[in-house]
Amino acid sequence: MKKKHSVIQIDIANRQYVFVLAASYIAVCMIVVASIFIMMSSWFRGYIKEKVYEMSSVQLENITENVNHQLDYYQVSLQNLFMEPHIKASLYTNQSDAINEWNITRYLQYAVNNDGYIDYSVIYQKGRLKQIIGHVYPSEEEQQEVLEKLQSTQHDKQVFFINNEETSQRRFFLFRMERDSLNGPPQRGVLYAINQSKISDMLLASEDDKYSYLVFDKEGNLILSQNEEEQAQIEKINESASAAQGQLRELEIGASTYFLTSSYSSDYQLNFVQLMDISEMDKVMGAYFKRSLIWVALVLIISCILATIVARMIYKPLKRFFKRISSYSRLEDEPSMYGDSIIQMTSEKIISQISEISRQVHTDQVLGFLEDEPGEALMPSVLKLREQERVLLLYGRSKIGRVDGKQARSLFEAMGKALSGYQTKMFSEENGWYCVYLICEKALIKTEQSAVISLISDVLEQQQRMGSNLYLLCSDWITDEHDFQSEFRKLQEFSKYVLFGECDQVCDSSIFETKKDEDVPKKLLQPVIDAAKCGDEIQAKQLTATLLKQLSGYEIKKIFHALSYFSTELENVSVQVPVATKKYQEIYMMHYIKLSSLINQKQLYDYLSNLIEDACLEVNTYQERSIRTDMLSALEYINSHYQEPELSVEQVSEVIHISPSYFSRMFREISELSFPEYVNNLRLNYASELLKTKRLSVKEVAQKAGFSGTSYFSAQFKKKYGTSPSSYRNETSKSE
Structure with a gap:
């Protein structure tokens, strides 16, 4: 007994699905509104950060200029001290007297008293602090630390920092030294010990409490600061500042959040940092966020109401639609074999579709390459020739217009059977203007081209008896894959000889290479033009049929130029446009384009016949009007005489x-x-x-x-x- 497979039936027309539909719309609305809200919030915060960074950069640049200006001032002061004769004499000699010592002390004391931020000034000579003058006298430990850090410097633009833990005093030092070699240790000079707290209050003062500034040297030591910071906080700020060059970063210090902006000055190798307290701004943003949530909730409620209304409006026609479907067919239980056959049919259909897509991709690549300019497109792999392989390129056109895809495939299959020793390939767009066939042969076979063309002619003749309207042009044997584009263009050009009855089945392209490469004499065209100007339509058409036979002996481009001139002259019988004008050239180009787009001999003859008819009609109409005018004049004369x-x-x-x-x-x-x-x-x-x-x-x-x-x-x-x-x-x- 065969086991039946149960199938779950779903009645989509059931009324409960109106709620499913409404819920779907509501979910979509919620997702859309939430996405918009998140994107707007993110954009707004990014916009705020961008504006804050622009403002902070300007403020930080001003602080940097102020600090650099002050440090430059100290460098000039140190240079003046260094060049003072008494100090210079003391630096270069070990001799000293009371007067010289008094003058040196006076200069150093003046520098300290006049500035107000210098704790003490020092004369340095060969590894020792020779003389110290100031408000504060450093301890032995501080003097030793000053010597160590000074001797580690390489140039006068460096700044070093000393923190005296006993007195809780922080000082940074500027100096002017003479060195025996570039980047060598200092030998003699002067230096200032500057009180960090005092000068920070002067240089880093800010009118807004939200802003605070810090200055670090290249080793990460804090040189200037408005506030007393813990060492852990200083290290965290310095680390963030080093990573934040050229951008705004958020930094949490304790319970507060800051925007950090930094700027590096290469003059004194200092890193300037601005901290902006955004705790208040976060509160404002939080309040704004809460108000926004209220608006979002209102929008969601309105969206839910609208979604419910729309769902009810859509439900009724949807219900009728599914009821109509269910009245035509119902899903019933079927044996397993039925399901297996359906799966097999579906698989075959999928494979067929994949194969068709792949074939179309190859076709697009090949036809695109052949139509492109040489050297501008990559050659598809399917056109690459193997060693000792040669190919015949066949260019197919229809005598009535676009190529019928069924006829093209039927011809391809018939050629494949007739040319069993060859590999055949076809590339054709669905209902395109042409198709391309490749006949591939190993060069060792050495078949004559005429023999292959004869076989193809027999196949095409059978196809034409079955209603096919295709004709083919055949290239020479192609042994170099780089010749595909030139041969294709040649066949495209030669296909136009069908307008003159030259192509019927399969044409060897070599027969067209013997055409006359010279301009068509105007004396061949003139009899038809003269007959049209005389209004003799019958004679003009008879002469046109003879003319087309005579033109077939010329190169196709020369023929089109001659026929364009011929058509323009026929139209000029009625239009009367001067030859050497832009209008005449436009008419000429219009006819050239139209003539080159014609498909068969009948279309060409009809095109020229229409021009002849229009010209003759215009001539005869003009003559009749002229005769009637003359007869009226004659009658008037007779009535008078x-x-x-x-x-x-x-x-x-x-x-x-x-x-x-x-x-x-x-x-x-x-x-x-x-x-x-x-x-x-x-x-x-x-x-x-x-x-x-x-x-x-x-x-x-x-x-x-x-x-x-x-x-x-x-x-x-x-x-x-x-x-x-x-x-x-x-x-x-x-x-x-």
Whole structure:
């Protein structure tokens, strides 16, 4: 007994899914609103940090300039002391006297008293502090530490720091020394011991309590500071400052949070640090965050209400839709074999789709490479030739337009069977303008190209009998893969010979290389243009058919240039555009583009025939308008001069400048009377009026009406009115 597999059925049209739909919308709304809130908060905090960093950088730069300026001042003061004659004499000699000692003491004391920040000044000579003057006298331990640190210096721009733990005094030292060698130990000079606390209050003073400043030397020793900091905090600040060059960092010290900005000065190898207490700002930001949460909650509530409304609006049509689906088919239990077959069919379909995608990718790569300029695209691996391999490149086009994909694949399969010893490849876009086939052969076989073309011709002939409209152009054997692009372009160009009936099935490209590479003589085109200018449409079309056969012997580019000139001249019959103008060139290029996009011989002939018809219609219309105008002028002249006996066809035709015979023919077509009949009618009508109103003799009436003789007048009058002129007068007199 076969075991049935139970299938869970889900009724999506059930009313409970309106709540699922609403919950989904609400969840999406919450995610979107939360994401926007988080992004806005992050952006706002980043914006605040950026502005704080810009402001802090300016303030820190000002502090750096102030400190460097003060240190430069001390360096100048030390230089002046060093150059003072009494001090210099003491430094370079061991001799001393009371007066010299008194002068040295006076200078050193003046430097200390005049500044207010110097605790003491020192004269240094060869490893000993020779003389110390100031408000404070250092202990032996401090003097020893000063000597050690001074001897470790390499130049006068260095600053060192000493912390006297006994007196809780911090001092940093500036000096002017003479050295025996570059970066060598100092030999003699002067130095200042500067009170750190006093000068920090002066140099690092800030109007805002949120800001505090510190200055470190390159070893991380604190040189200047506004506040008393613990050693652990100093090390933490120095470490963060070293890592924060050029950026803003957050730093927590105790219960407070700071923004830290640092700037390094290479003049004295000092690192300047600004700390900004942001505890208050965090409180403000917290309050802002709480207010924002209230607005977010309101937005979420509104979004939930809208989501519920939208869900109910969507639910009804969705319910009808799924009910309709469920009425057509229901999911039922099926045996395992059915499920296995479905899986197999699905797998085959997936594999087929993957294969089709892969084939299309290769096609796009190959066709893109062939259409690209040489050297600008990478060659696809499928076009790379193996050793001793050669290839025939076949370029396929349709005689009616785009290439039918089914016809292209059918031809490919048929060629694969007919050319069993060769490897065939096809590259064709779906409903593209062309397709490409490759016939690959090992060079050892050495098959003649004509033999391969003969086999392909037989295959294509069978395909054409089955309704195919493809034709092929074949390249020479390609042995160098770098020739693919040039051969492809050559075949594209040669495919245009189908417009002249040159390509029917399979064409060897070599037959087109013997075409004339010279401009088409204008004398071949002129007879058609002249016939069109004369309005002779039939002759112009007959000459065009002959012209196309003559043009097929020229190179295709020369033909298109000749036909573009030919088309422009035909259009110029009606448009009348001067040759050496931009407009003429635009018309020429328009025809060149249109001609080169034509597909077959019929399209080319129809294109040229339409131009001929338009030109002839314009010529004939113009001629007809001109003839009618001339005939009106002739009638006006006749009506004014019919009383003159010498009026003749020659006289009137000369007035309107046409031949007498052509005038007579056109006059009869328009008036439906010959010239003598029309003139006699005018004269007889005038004579009848004279007979009614004037007391003139018949002879006088004949002369006034324009007749040269009385007998001819009487005969013509009787012919029209059925009576003689005399009788006509008597009858009209009686009736009156």
